[in-house]
Amino acid sequence: MNPSTNSKPELSIHVKKTNTCCEAGHAPQSGTSQADVPVKATCCASEHGHGQALDTCCTSATKTDQDLAQDKAPPPAGARQVRYRIDKMDCPVEERLIRNRLEPMAEIVRLDFNLLARELTVYHRFDDPQPIADALSSLDMAPRLLEAGAPAAALPPALSLRLKILLAISGLSAVGAEAIAWATGKETSWPVLILVALSILSAGLPTLKKGWIAVKNRTLNIYFLMSLAVVGAVLIGKWPEAAMVIFLFAVAEAIEALSLERARNAIRALTALAPETAEVQTADGWREQPPAEVPVGSRIRVRTGARVPLDARVDSGHAALNQAPITGESLAVDKQPGDPLYAGTIVTDGVVEAIVTAAAGDSTLARIATAIQDAQAQRAPTQRFVDQFAHYYTPAVVVVAALVAVLGPTLLGGGWGEWIYQALVILVIACPCALVVSTPVTVVSGLAAAARHGILVKGGVFLEGGHRLKAIAFDKTGTLTRGEAALTDAATLGDMPLERALLIAASLDEHSTHPVARALVDGWRELQPAASLLPVDTFKVLTGRGVRGFVEKQEWFLGNHRLVEELGVCSPELEKRLELLEQSGKTAVVLIEPTGPVAVFGVADTLRPESAQAVAGLKALGIATVMLTGDNQRTADVIAKQLGIEDARGNLLPEDKQRVIAELKARHGEVGMLGDGVNDAPALARADIGFAMGAAGTATALETADVAIMDDDPRKLARFIDLSRHTAAILKQNIALALGIKVVFLGLALAGQATLWMAVFADMGSSLLVVFNGLRLLRK
Numbered sequence: 163m164n165p166s167t168n169s170k171p172e173l174s175i176h177v178k179k180t181n182t183c184c185e186a187g188h189a190p191q192s193g194t195s196q197a198d199v200p201v202k203a204t205c206c207a208s209e210h211g212h213g214q215a216l217d218t219c220c221t222s223a224t225k226t227d228q229d230l231a232q233d234k235a236p237p238p239a240g241a242r243q244v245r246y247r248i249d250k251m252d253c254p255v256e257e258r259l260i261r262n263r264l265e266p267m268a269e270i271v272r273l274d275f276n277l278l279a280r281e282l283t284v285y286h287r288f289d290d291p292q293p294i295a296d297a298l299s300s301l302d303m304a305p306r307l308l309e310a311g312a313p314a315a316a317l318p319p320a321l322s323l324r325l326k327i328l329l330a331i332s333g334l335s336a337v338g339a340e341a342i343a344w345a346t347g348k349e350t351s352w353p354v355l356i357l358v359a360l361s362i363l364s365a366g367l368p369t370l371k372k373g374w375i376a377v378k379n380r381t382l383n384i385y386f387l388m389s390l391a392v393v394g395a396v397l398i399g400k401w402p403e404a405a406m407v408i409f410l411f412a413v414a415e416a417i418e419a420l421s422l423e424r425a426r427n428a429i430r431a432l433t434a435l436a437p438e439t440a441e442v443q444t445a446d447g448w449r450e451q452p453p454a455e456v457p458v459g460s461r462i463r464v465r466t467g468a469r470v471p472l473d474a475r476v477d478s479g480h481a482a483l484n485q486a487p488i489t490g491e492s493l494a495v496d497k498q499p500g501d502p503l504y505a506g507t508i509v510t511d512g513v514v515e516a517i518v519t520a521a522a523g524d525s526t527l528a529r530i531a532t533a534i535q536d537a538q539a540q541r542a543p544t545q546r547f548v549d550q551f552a553h554y555y556t557p558a559v560v561v562v563a564a565l566v567a568v569l570g571p572t573l574l575g576g577g578w579g580e581w582i583y584q585a586l587v588i589l590v591i592a593c594p595c596a597l598v599v600s601t602p603v604t605v606v607s608g609l610a611a612a613a614r615h616g617i618l619v620k621g622g623v624f625l626e627g628g629h630r631l632k633a634i635a636f637d638k639t640g641t642l643t644r645g646e647a648a649l650t651d652a653a654t655l656g657d658m659p660l661e662r663a664l665l666i667a668a669s670l671d672e673h674s675t676h677p678v679a680r681a682l683v684d685g686w687r688e689l690q691p692a693a694s695l696l697p698v699d700t701f702k703v704l705t706g707r708g709v710r711g712f713v714e715k716q717e718w719f720l721g722n723h724r725l726v727e728e729l730g731v732c733s734p735e736l737e738k739r740l741e742l743l744e745q746s747g748k749t750a751v752v753l754i755e756p757t758g759p760v761a762v763f764g765v766a767d768t769l770r771p772e773s774a775q776a777v778a779g780l781k782a783l784g785i786a787t788v789m790l791t792g793d794n795q796r797t798a799d800v801i802a803k804q805l806g807i808e809d810a811r812g813n814l815l816p817e818d819k820q821r822v823i824a825e826l827k828a829r830h831g832e833v834g835m836l837g838d839g840v841n842d843a844p845a846l847a848r849a850d851i852g853f854a855m856g857a858a859g860t861a862t863a864l865e866t867a868d869v870a871i872m873d874d875d876p877r878k879l880a881r882f883i884d885l886s887r888h889t890a891a892i893l894k895q896n897i898a899l900a901l902g903i904k905v906v907f908l909g910l911a912l913a914g915q916a917t918l919w920m921a922v923f924a925d926m927g928s929s930l931l932v933v934f935n936g937l938r939l940l941r942k
């Protein structure tokens with residue numbers, strides 16, 4: 163509320179406004195960098211002429227095809243794509259085996275793995291992709307060709323009844339062999355041999371088969387090491403131990419599969435939300451149809467308790483919807499005619515009829531599913547490091563074990579069998595399975611946790627990179643503010659009641675399309691919903707100044723400071739009031755009758771209620787905040803002061819924002835940029851991580867941003883950085899656990915104190931430990 167010099171009432175209000183802008187083309191300046199993109203500026207025609215106080219020039223930009231290509235890293239030109247479902251591929255061990263088999267083939271361009279969905283996408287230059295299928299079949303992977311664009315099929319359960327029975331038989335046989343050997347003191351008797359054979363045949367054949375395939379393909383993986391340990395134990399007379407090792411390994415693999423299934427279900431729960439049918443209006447009445455068969459423009463009906471089958475816009479009816487699956491909002495959102503509906507959301511109360519705006523494959527839900535699938539296929543930096551580390555680590559361990567077996571008896575004495583046994587223990591303990599499996603499970607759990615709360619991360623690289631951000635740059639309009647002008651102040655200057663003055667002003671502005679005029683009219687409707695506008699005669703637009711018209715046979719003017727000066731009705735009191743409004747970053751509008759001004763109104767782009775909390779949350783995390791805007795510097799300073807932002811930059815074109823991002827990176831280090839995903843594309847492209855606001859319903863936002871905030875809540879930026887820090891911490895914990903446990907047990911093995919049992923516990927136990935630790939992110 164602005165102070166008044168008289169006793170007449172003032173009003174400070176916040177209401178919504180309809181945003182109307184005319185568009186004019188604007189090209190980027192010469193000399194911009196390669197990352198610059200075409201920009202289209204939308205500048206509003208000026209009846210009221212309030213150019214300085216209100217952000218009247220909005221900018222928008224879209225990424226070029228080249229920029230999007232760089233973001234999504236498509237395969238080289240001319241490469242064909244083929245997609246396989248591989249049920250036997252469920253961990254990085256199989257991924258490495260497939261890579262070693264396919265990557266040496268000259269016609270293979272790129273391999274994209276989705277381990278959770280057990281899918282492999284191969285980019286190739288074969289005329290016929292049959293050699294790819296043959297190569298996969300030679301690895302016993304049983305590939306199944308998937309049609310392009312086909313949704314991921316449901317996976318079989320991780321632990322089938324058959325597997326449970328086989329594990330039970332193997333376990334009982336292994337325990338029986340151990341009991342007989344302990345009771346008789348003989349580890350190589352016939353009863354022991356029969357039970358060991360039964361145990362290995364029940365649960366160990368898949369492991370031994372995979373070990374043999376690894377040998378044929380010159381790949382040193384856990385299956386090769388485990389097979390070597392079992393065969394070696396049998397050869398040196400440790401039959402009961404061979405059975406127990408194979409059984410414990412099979413149990414550990416089953417538990418690991420169950421854990422991965424949990425992460426897989428978390429992802430599937432986020433993407434498999436659309437119902438199987440839609441209620442569509444046809445010439446014969448309402449009919450149930452599959453969503454994929456419903457064309458854009460069709461009329462659908464959604465009742466209480468049903469999920470919205472397709473993206474649509476409400477045409478009639480009112481309802482409350484649970485949008486948590488898409489935007490992460492915890493409260494139901496009221497929908498009325500004109501509001502959007504997102505596929506997968508749930509009608510909690512009411513019935514609506516809506517017009518379909520997007521086909522099933524182009525819905526917001528489908529785009530989210532595609533983004534999540536693409537994110538899973540990308541290897542995060544830690545995962546790439548671990549894979550490279552394991553590539554050299556495993557052969558080195560095999561060499562060490564061989565040296566122990568050969569040099570142990572020669573240098574330190576003892577029997578060959580004893581040292582071969584210790585070498586086998588070292589091989590099993592040192593397997594990098596825990597190290598390799600920890601990163602994808604942790605990253606996918608983090609991606610699922612983020613998506614569950616309405617934060618869509620385009621890849622593990624960005625989830626990991628969030629913890630390194632030192633500064634965040636905010637776009638102002640539409641990000642920190644609502645991006646819509648609203649009536650914020652109203653005060654009379656004479657004896658006229660405020661309600662009467664507001665009614666006359668709204669009656670005049672009803673004939674204008676200017677954003678400030680629309681804000682004033684909407685403000686009047688908010689305050690006086692039952693009143694009717696007055697007729698206006700001889701209405702005229704005074705370009706750059708305001709409007710004029712006759713209301714109830716009396717001439718009225720409504721316009722800006724310039725109009726007041728031209729009419730010669732300015733006074734020190736009015737000048738002071740207008741200055742106070744303009745210093746607050748608001749646009750001043752004056753209602754004038756022939757005898758002089760009677761009322762002053764203030765219009766501004768209002769702050770989001772969450773913006774101050776968003777800035778405070780980032781500051782609590784030690785993140786510097788900067789505001790970037792095309793508005794004038796005075797308005798930028800006012801808004802920044804209200805939010806607690808110390809660094810505000812005004813009068814910026816899109817290419818200027820890009821330059822500021824480069825400056826911030828030089829000063830702070832890694833920098834993020836939060837914008838609307840369209841207006842700020844150059845700055846988003848230059849930032850280390852680009853965040854898009856309001857990605858639900860905005861296809862471009864999902865394309866331009868690295869991280870998309872599905873609702874318009876900037877507070878989720880701090881949540882993302884917090885999640886990123888937890889993800890980075892868990893990744894470090896997992897690496898330390900995997901390597902630390904192995905160091906301890908390797909020391910025991912070299913001291914002759916470790917057994918094959920301990921080796922299995924050290925290897926698979928550490929694998930399960932890091933998997934469970936990574937799954938903790940699902941609760942974040």
